[in-house]
Amino acid sequence: MRLSKYSLDAALKEKSTRNTRERLKDLPNMSFHLEAILGEVGIKDVRALRILGAKMCWLRLRQQNSLVTEKILFMLEGAIIGIHEAALPVARRQELAEWADSLTPKQEFPAELE
Numbered sequence: 001m002r003l004s005k006y007s008l009d010a011a012l013k014e015k016s017t018r019n020t021r022e023r024l025k026d027l028p029n030m031s032f033h034l035e036a037i038l039g040e041v042g043i044k045d046v047r048a049l050r051i052l053g054a055k056m057c058w059l060r061l062r063q064q065n066s067l068v069t070e071k072i073l074f075m076l077e078g079a080i081i082g083i084h085e086a087a088l089p090v091a092r093r094q095e096l097a098e099w100a101d102s103l104t105p106k107q108e109f110p111a112e113l114e
Helices: 002-020 032-040 046-064 070-081 090-103
Strands: none
Touching: 032 046, 046 070, 046 090, 070 090
């Protein structure tokens, strides 16, 4: 009987903890899918997202999947500051885009074929 009471108490405590913890998908721009792929790269909660910042989180995602776009970077930044990615200030959006572009090697093609 004591064991079942202990088990019930532990389950209730876990449930209340789970309900009070802010999930990534509850932030602006975040979906269940984005929450899941962030979890795969070690970003499992809002605290980790905010500590690492949009750039580092995006880099982790990009290492796992090279098809991750700048839009995801904007979404992460918006989630951190609490706004929709479309409402990001133009200057911040430009800064993030330039930073992301600087990381992507550009392919150079010859001007003329010989």
